[in-house]
Amino acid sequence: MNVSSILSASEPLTESLPVVELRHVSIAFDGPPVLEDISFTVAPGETRILLGPAGVGKSVLLKLIIGLLRPDRGHVLLFGDDISEFSEEELFSLRARSGMVFQEGALFDSLTVRDNVAYxxxxxxxxxxxxxxxxxxEALSFVGLEKTFSLYPAxxxxGMRxxxxIARALINNPELILYDSPTGGLDPVTSATIMELVMKARDVHRTPSLLVTHRLQDAFTLCTHRFDPAGNTMAPLPQGETxxxxxxxxxxxxxxxxxxxLHNLLHTDYKFVREFLE
Ligand SMILES: Nc1ncnc2c1ncn2[C@@H]1O[C@H](COP(=O)(O)OP(=O)(O)OP(=O)(O)O)[C@@H](O)[C@H]1O
Ligand SMILES: [Mg+2]
Known part of the structure; x- marks a missing residue:
């Protein structure tokens, strides 16, 4: 069998390219490095949950991925392109292919919901x-907020904000979604509603994502449930499955x-991980 027939017989090569890849990324501001020698990937179809204490650099990491910050060292690859040296213009079109849910939501108070989502x-x-x-x-219907179309965020x-x-992040059918603490400051019931949407984007649209959260409950829910389109709600996986x-x-x-x-996280001996989990 020659090379071309092997290639055509299998999935296209691009299918397996990571959506995001960080290679030995470091960044500092005025003091010691905030992030040092960070390498990981987000593959197609994957959801990665980023944990860590306040101020450790989680938001900085998300901003590096969409080029809102540039690394001092190392490389950030987004959709297969090394964006470390990209111009603002080139970054703009790449950003349009991804959706970001900023920490605290970051809606524009002077714009209606329609204009915020349409941004x-x-x-x-x-x-x-x-x-x-x-x-x-369509995006508002995905998040169950059709009726807010003409309202202002105030x-x-x-939870609605x-x-x-999330509707704003989904408007362009993104190839990647970055969620920065989407449940931060919300009560448990409202948080569950938000996690249900995260799960829906994962299981219905199959959009790869990177989710920052402080709430382990959210992370466990995401691992142990699937979105059930028939019931339009989340359903637990069979006992013991993730x-x-x-x-x-x-x-x-x-x-x-x-x-x-999750299994390895729960069984790691790493003291810091154990403390965080307890
Ligand atoms: N643009 C910036 N200029 C200077 N320092 C910054 C900048 N952005 C972030 N930092 C610093 O980098 C560190 C990490 O910040 P970051 O916002 O990523 O933390 P975080 O892990 O998201 O925290 P939290 O869980 O509270 O959201 C902090 O010390 C912060 O002050
Ligand atoms: Mg943050």
Whole structure:
């Protein structure tokens, strides 16, 4: 068998390319390095949950991935391209292929929900208004907030604002979603609603993602449940089963100290991980 027939017989090579790859990434601001020698990947279909204490560099890491910050050393690959030396213009079009849910949601108070969700689309004058309206309604329907279309963020609850932020991140059918602490500051019931949406994006759209969370409960829920489209809700996996494509990363003092499955996380002897879990 020659090479070309091997290639055509298997999946296209690009299928297995990581969506995100960090290679020995370091970054400092005015003091000691915030992140040092960080390497990991997010493969197609994967959900990676990033854990770590406050101030360890989780948000910085997400910003490096979409080029809002640049590493001092190392390489960041997004959709197979090394973006470390990309111009702002080149980064802009790559960013349009990913969705970011910023910490605290970060909606624009002076814009309606419609305009907040449409934000990326409005940048493109070629998309007619009716098309924008249709896609905003579709994204709002995904998060169960069709009725908020004309409202301003000030009249929404904290949980609703997060759901709008998720709709905004999903508007372009992104090839990657980055969630920065989407349940931070929310009560357990509202947090569960948000995690259900994260799960829906994972299991219905199969969008690879990187999720930062402080809440271990959220992480465990994501590992042990699947979204059931028939019931439009999350359903537990059979006892003892976990989603094999949902795995963990953990930062401590600027270093990546864990990269692996829930099972390995629960059984690691690493003192810091044990303390965090307890
Ligand atoms: N643009 C910046 N300029 C200077 N320092 C920064 C900048 N962004 C982040 N830092 C510093 O980098 C460190 C990591 O910040 P980061 O926001 O990534 O923490 P985090 O892990 O997301 O924390 P939290 O869990 O509280 O959200 C902090 O010490 C922060 O002050
Ligand atoms: Mg943060």
């Amino acid at each position: 990326q689309l409005i940048q493109n004058p070629a998309i007619p208004d009716e098309e924008i309206d249709r896609r905003v309604r 009249s929404l609850s904290g 997060r759901r709008v932020a 989603d094999p494509a949902t795995t963990f990363l953990m930062l401590e003092e600027g270093r990546l100290i864990f990269d692996g499955s």
